[in-house]
Amino acid sequence: MPAKKHRRQHKQHAQAQAQAQAKARVQAKETELESEQDLAPAFRVAHSELFGRYLVANRQLAAGELLITEQPLAIGPCVSCEPVCLGCYRPVQLTAQQYRCAGCGWPLCGASCRGMQQRRLGHTEEECEIYGQRRGLAAELLTTHATPDQVRDLYELVLIVRIALLRHLTPDLYAQIRRMESHTAARRENATLWQHYEQKVVRRLRDDWQLQQLEAAELHEICGILDVNCFEIGQHGAKARTLYPSAFLLAHDCSPNTAHTDDPLSYAILLRTSRAVREQETLTLSYAYTLQGTLKRRSFIQGGKLFWCRCRRCADPRELGSDCSALVCRSCQLGSIRAIDPLDQSADWACDRCAHRLSAVQLERLLDRINDDLESIDVHDIPALENFLARYREVLRPNHYLLLSAKYSLCQTYGRIEGYLLPELSPQDIARKERYCREFLAVIDLLEPGLTRLRGVIMYELHAPIMVLAQLGMQTGQMSRQEFQKRINEVVKLLTESAHILQLEPAGSSEHEMGRAAADALIKMGC
Numbered sequence: 050m051p052a053k054k055h056r057r058q059h060k061q062h063a064q065a066q067a068q069a070q071a072k073a074r075v076q077a078k079e080t081e082l083e084s085e086q087d088l089a090p091a092f093r094v095a096h097s098e099l100f101g102r103y104l105v106a107n108r109q110l111a112a113g114e115l116l117i118t119e120q121p122l123a124i125g126p127c128v129s130c131e132p133v134c135l136g137c138y139r140p141v142q143l144t145a146q147q148y149r150c151a152g153c154g155w156p157l158c159g160a161s162c163r164g165m166q167q168r169r170l171g172h173t174e175e176e177c178e179i180y181g182q183r184r185g186l187a188a189e190l191l192t193t194h195a196t197p198d199q200v201r202d203l204y205e206l207v208l209i210v211r212i213a214l215l216r217h218l219t220p221d222l223y224a225q226i227r228r229m230e231s232h233t234a235a236r237r238e239n240a241t242l243w244q245h246y247e248q249k250v251v252r253r254l255r256d257d258w259q260l261q262q263l264e265a266a267e268l269h270e271i272c273g274i275l276d277v278n279c280f281e282i283g284q285h286g287a288k289a290r291t292l293y294p295s296a297f298l299l300a301h302d303c304s305p306n307t308a309h310t311d312d313p314l315s316y317a318i319l320l321r322t323s324r325a326v327r328e329q330e331t332l333t334l335s336y337a338y339t340l341q342g343t344l345k346r347r348s349f350i351q352g353g354k355l356f357w358c359r360c361r362r363c364a365d366p367r368e369l370g371s372d373c374s375a376l377v378c379r380s381c382q383l384g385s386i387r388a389i390d391p392l393d394q395s396a397d398w399a400c401d402r403c404a405h406r407l408s409a410v411q412l413e414r415l416l417d418r419i420n421d422d423l424e425s426i427d428v429h430d431i432p433a434l435e436n437f438l439a440r441y442r443e444v445l446r447p448n449h450y451l452l453l454s455a456k457y458s459l460c461q462t463y464g465r466i467e468g469y470l471l472p473e474l475s476p477q478d479i480a481r482k483e484r485y486c487r488e489f490l491a492v493i494d495l496l497e498p499g500l501t502r503l504r505g506v507i508m509y510e511l512h513a514p515i516m517v518l519a520q521l522g523m524q525t526g527q528m529s530r531q532e533f534q535k536r537i538n539e540v541v542k543l544l545t546e547s548a549h550i551l552q553l554e555p556a557g558s559s560e561h562e563m564g565r566a567a568a569d570a571l572i573k574m575g576c
């Protein structure tokens with residue numbers, strides 16, 4: 050081989066080798082970056098004047114990323130609860146037949162309650178001793194003669210006493226809890242709130258129960274910490290409130306970018322992104338029930354968490370396009386009534402077509418009345434719920450949260466309760482279920498988009514009427530093959546997304562079961 054050709058070949062070979070090495074280096078770097086990204090914490094703690102401490106995404110996060118899973122620091126019955134077992138937080142009766150703790154006499158679900166073995170998460174010896182020494186002031190009041198207020202007042206104390214006990218039992222956990230925000234100064238300025246806790250908690254524990262080792266200031270602080278930072282959790286009828294080591298740091302938003310659930314056995318929280326989150330974006334969850342109007346959500350948040358929310362949804366009279374607070378104008382019957390300035394709780398509400406106005410007080414009174422009406426209806430009473438929708442159709446816009454609440458109950462009862470199972474329903478009733486599901490889903494898509502439990506549940510509910518009506522349409526020859534296929538494609542899409550969302554719920558939860566049912570249905574359909 051001539052030397053020149055050989056040199057050229059050698060040069061080409063060396064160039065190719067250098068290119069391959071460079072490519073390998075880039076690939077190695079990329080892999081390194083990818084794995085660094087995997088290892089990089091998804092979020093960090095930031096601080097601002099407005100939020101105090103809060104969590105921020107450290108990198109771009111995908112929808113469904115698990116951000117936090119942690120055990121509670123403390124757990125106990127909710128504030129306004131019905132009687133529950135002190136071990137597992139499932140409902141109990143106050144009758145003479147109800148099993149009671151041999152040590153202190155409080156009602157428990159049974160001798161083998163799993164909460165008796167879970168130190169710190171259930172009924173402990175230390176707690177038992179305190180109640181046992183004060184049977185007349187606690188357990189003996191918990192009979193069928195107890196008024197709802199007496200029951201609530203006693204159950205409210207449980208978690209406060211548990212936290213106070215941690216001071217000596219596990220000082221590190223206690224210190225972690227005491228570092229949480231309590232808003233004590235602001236609470237002290239609110240005479241009604243302060244007096245409530247002074248009477249119901251501080252005096253009761255220190256004077257009546259003679260627990261003078263619990264200082265008044267410490268008790269007020271614990272009450273504040275609980276009001277500001279607690280999560281309400283529970284599955285299969287259990288209900289409890291919990292404090293978690295880091296999940297409490299999430300800031301609030303009325304259309305949040307995370308969703309959380311809890312493990313039925315360990316009470317661990319599982320917090321995930323519900324949609325894609327940009328690097329530097331604040332991670333948020335909702336402290337209030339999202340299917341409520343701005344006026345109600347804001348006053349609920351101010352009452353418990355002591356700040357006025359000013360998020361994008363709160364500032365928008367149409368609530369991100371959902372229009373879930375709008376009323377029908379009583380005067381012109383054409384326009385919609387909305388808040389003039391939703392960030393001012395006392396601002397008037399005005400019609401967008403005529404000069405009609407309502408004061409915030411008038412509006413609240415009207416909504417309270419309609420709400421009381423709705424609350425008086427059993428969630429399984431289909432005719433009463435339909436009647437409610439018919440009565441308020443002329444008063445509230447179709448997406449109003451009070452109508453949506455009734456529609457949600459109907460979505461879950463049509464096709465599911467005796468007398469209204471799918472084979473028993475008329476095509477009109479099945480179509481009604483489909484319509485309510487669609488209306489509800491359209492609002493949830495705006496307020497809680499992404500991988501959220503409500504979307505998963507309602508998509509599962511929606512697939513059934515579409516499927517049944519499509520089959521019926523084919524059988525009766527009223528639906529074309531093309532239209533039938535279109536409906537089936539929609540069913541597959543709904544089941545796929547529902548299965549994906551609901552199987553993120555912890556095993557053993559009813560939503561997880563629903564997710565599995567969606568996945569099974571897809572298999573049966575050959576998907």
Ligand SMILES: C[S@@+](CC[C@H](N)C(=O)[O-])C[C@H]1O[C@@H](n2cnc3c(N)ncnc32)[C@H](O)[C@@H]1O
Nearest residue numbers: 099100101102230277278297298300301354356
């Ligand atoms: C559960 S704590 C969150 C952690 C708290 N920022 C801290 O530093 O401990 C709730 C408190 O955070 C603040 N906060 C959270 N979200 C907020 C928001 N959207 N606007 C204003 N303050 C907010 C309020 O002080 C609220 O009472």
